[in-house]
Amino acid sequence: MKDKWDLRFKNLALFISHWSKDPSTQVGCIAVKDRRVIATGYNGFPVGISDDKRDYEDREIKLKKTIHAEKNMIYNACRHGQSLEGSTVYISGLPTCEECWKGLVQVGVTRVVMPEVETAKEEWIEGCKKAVEYMEEAGVEVYQYNPWQFGWELLKTELPEESRKIKLDGK
Numbered sequence: 001m002k003d004k005w006d007l008r009f010k011n012l013a014l015f016i017s018h019w020s021k022d023p024s025t026q027v028g029c030i031a032v033k034d035r036r037v038i039a040t041g042y043n044g045f046p047v048g049i050s051d052d053k054r055d056y057e058d059r060e061i062k063l064k065k066t067i068h069a070e071k072n073m074i075y076n077a078c079r080h081g082q083s084l085e086g087s088t089v090y091i092s093g094l095p096t097c098e099e100c101w102k103g104l105v106q107v108g109v110t111r112v113v114m115p116e117v118e119t120a121k122e123e124w125i126e127g128c129k130k131a132v133e134y135m136e137e138a139g140v141e142v143y144q145y146n147p148w149q150f151g152w153e154l155l156k157t158e159l160p161e162e163s164r165k166i167k168l169d170g171k
């Protein structure tokens with residue numbers, strides 16, 4: 001992590017990953033430019049496609065219908081006419097896979113901050129390593145962080161004591 005902004009945006013990607021309805025794998029992705037979030041995405045089914053809980057439990061159906069967080073972020077940017085040229089992408093949950101890196105390169109992302117490739121499922125690690133190699137070959141700066149090293153606690157310590165007290169009862 002270069003600075004507190006890296007940490008903040010990494011944590012924002014983590015927050016967004018929890019919007020995924022997939023009970024086993026939750027990945028969040030955001031693109032940032034000039035310290036502004038310009039696109040977000042998380043793993044899930046396409047808009048308008050039934051996302052019944054049972055479809056997430058059937059691995060075969062789930063894999064057929066799921067869009068990875070990085071691609072969803074790109075599609076969301078596209079839908080809103082937002083260029084990703086020169087952006088930094090923050091990913092939480094899993095490192096970029098052997099498919100998604102191509103999209104990130106093609107839309108002009110210049111920096112990727114993602115979990116260490118070793119945190120992927122064993123059968124995915126080789127593909128993720130290749131993804132890093134190819135992204136670097138294409139001139140993308142890749143920063144891999146240890147997801148257990150940077151947690152919510154670090155974010156919370158930046159906030160004043162008073163703002164940490166969340167009032168839910170309206171009093």
Ligand SMILES: [Zn+2]
Pocket residue numbers: 068069070096097098099100101
């Ligand atoms: Zn992917």
